[in-house]
Amino acid sequence: MSRSRNTNRLAKRIRDQTSLTLSTASRLAQQANVYRGSSIADSPDPRQRRLEAHVAHVLASSFKDHQLNGALLGVREAQPETQGVKLTLESDMADEVLRELLPRFDHFYGGIRGVPGLRVRGSERRLILHDAVSSAHVTVTRANGGSLRLPSARDGEVLLWKRVPRGLSRDEKQEAEEWTDSRGINDLRVRDLLLSRILRCPGLVNRTALPHGFANCYTHHAGDLVIEWCCGDTVETLCAVLLAHGFADDVPRANAIELISRHSAHLGDRTVILNRHGSCLYGRHAEDIAESIRKGYES
Template identity: 30%
Template sequence: MSRRTDNRHRAATLCREATGLPHHVCMKWAADGLISRGRPVPDAESAAQRAFEARVVVALAEALAQERTNGTLFGITGVRPTAAGLGIGLHPDVSHRVFAALMPVLDAATGTLRGVPGLRRDHRGEDGLHLRCAAGGGAIRILPSSPAWHRPSSRSGAVALGDRDAPLHGAERARLDLWARGPDARDRLLSRVLRRPLVLNAAGAPHGRANTYGHARSDLVIEWDADPGIAVVERRLRRSGLAAPAPGTGPPELSSAGIITLGGAKLLLRTVGEVCPAC
């Protein structure tokens, strides 16, 4: 086997292990130059797409922390990532919680906004349910194999904002303005997190849950019981290209054990109860 063919097979294997795509699809991507051994999962090409995917990760991390998600970290069983967009497959037992976490909802009494600001249901097609960002662009779709969209039940005083033609609410604009002040590296890192669910699911698989939360304005923390160990998950994430430098930038950044860094943004991996110096 030639070195080029071997590298293609390795890239395809890493892509399959991170995304859940069939191996033949990943092999075609490798042959077409869409992925490589160093970047085995396609990045979102536009800044707007990366930002939208990053906000999805934050919403899921906040809403599903410590919940049982049937061996999935965010209720995601697989993805189909391309440069232009992202398809997401959901576990049927927790899909209703994922939908509730994504839907922007305003508590009229307190002004508290939950969910992904700007997210709107667009349309359903043969390729799945399309969701878009009403400000700045960006789109994802829930794959057809996933259960139908569940509209979260409205509590008294709660206002659902995610209908297709709903205008942006002031609370959403404020949240989006605040988000836009963050670094692009945060969006790239968190977008990559969303595009590698099978690697992250290893953290939630043994007991069906892991704790996730944001820290500062650029970081995401994932903590779980000791099995599998931090080093195992971190090694798989690095092999998947999570920390690969953005195109046109320098070499990979040096990181401490349990901390994956990209342009100043960090993914912190820790066991439950561990005191993290970076936190």
Template identity: 40%
Template sequence: MSKRTNNRHRVATICRRATGLPHHICHRWAGEGLITRTQPVPDAARAAQRAFEAHVVLVLADRLRHEQAGGALLGFTRAEPTSEGLVLTVHPAMADRVVSELLPRLDTRYGGLRGVPGLRLVGGPGRWSLSGLVDDTCIRLVHPDPTWMPTLPGDQADTAYVWRRSPRRPEGIETESPHASWGEARDWLISRLLRRSSLVNEAGAAHGWANTYTHGSRGVVIEWCCAMGSAQMAERLVRSGLTAVPPGWTGDQDPEAGNWTRYGKLQLGEALVTVRQAPCAEQPMRALRGGVR
């Protein structure tokens, strides 16, 4: 095997593990120069798309927490990332929940907008997409059942469903809280996390779930017990290009950021993804779900 072919194979292997795509697709991308050793998973080219994807992650990480199924920590089993957009395969047991959490709604009891501002579910069976009304962004959804019709929440006394009463135009409160204002570093880093769904899911391989949450809009925490070590997960995420400095990057980067990898802290500018192990909580969680009496 030539050195060039061997390099393509290594890049394709990293891409396959990160995204869940077949090896032959990743190998073809490597041959075409779409992925490289420094960036084995394609980034979103547009800033608005990166912001949209990042907001999707932050909402799902906070809302799903340790209630995932089948190890799909953000609700997705595979990612097909390109510079133009993103296709995500939803876990069938979580598909309805994922869509429901992402659709924007007003909490009339405690105040505030929940979900992703400006996001709408569009299309139909076999061609569903999460579409951003504000900035022409999109994530296409693939379900194992091509006839899947999402079951969405009905009316509730303390919730006003923005997406239902204004399906084609963003309401004022949605344009007042644009996810594009979160910061360049956070959008790059957390968008990349979504595009590495298959690798992220390895943290939930032992029990089918992990604890996920956010530190405001700055970053994401993934906490698990009985899978690979945190240093190993961090190393694989770094190898997949998660913290690679983007082309044309103008932000600050902590020169010591690489030293924190061994502790599961992955930084890009002021943005942070933390991956860490915790004591095994399988029995308490099963009890919480009614699995132990």
């Protein structure tokens, strides 16, 4: 099949998925370099999707612009499993991923950090991070095959995953209820679906961090995840690639995507926000910044 025919078929698919006009969909399709990639495999279990969404949300809030080797959320690969998903973690970030995900009460912060109710079992090289009150879980390994190191408590911290190995602490219950509370979030199903897909498609979202080895990700509230970058893919190119892999499947057409400008787009009614700066933010200092980030992980 010719490239032009592939582009036309992808354009029609994007138009059918979204409220974009055919001309806009065609412009995006020309940038995707693929007709249709393998669609992101979703879990059929809403509790599994909710856990994965929370994992992605916590990692985005935690890492911000401190990634290594282009792993935006510390994840190198994601492989769907029968009941969950296996995440291959960037080797140099793996221990920090565990620290950020496993729940702890931080007295200096005045609340819980991490994913409430997340507990751990398994071996040194393959850990299962599982929900204390459901079958939802993610399996994690280190990309180089090495051992994973569970976090120890820092000053002012109480490791809830260790202190309350079964069930949830009172503070965790409150935090978990806030995550599932629909106030301020238009569609919890869409939030869980799209943030779960962010976790399950590292090969796509890591494109933003590839040019410098790091990008920027953060959250405003429990209902969104923001990715910002400055070099490499344009916003439209990344949107086209995501749509080609079914990122907006099963999202209401009117809310699937909004192209705000050449430098910004919203997916899922502002669930995923993509922002690209118009020029490089770092210039010749990019390598020095990457090295500084690396030293921070080593300290």
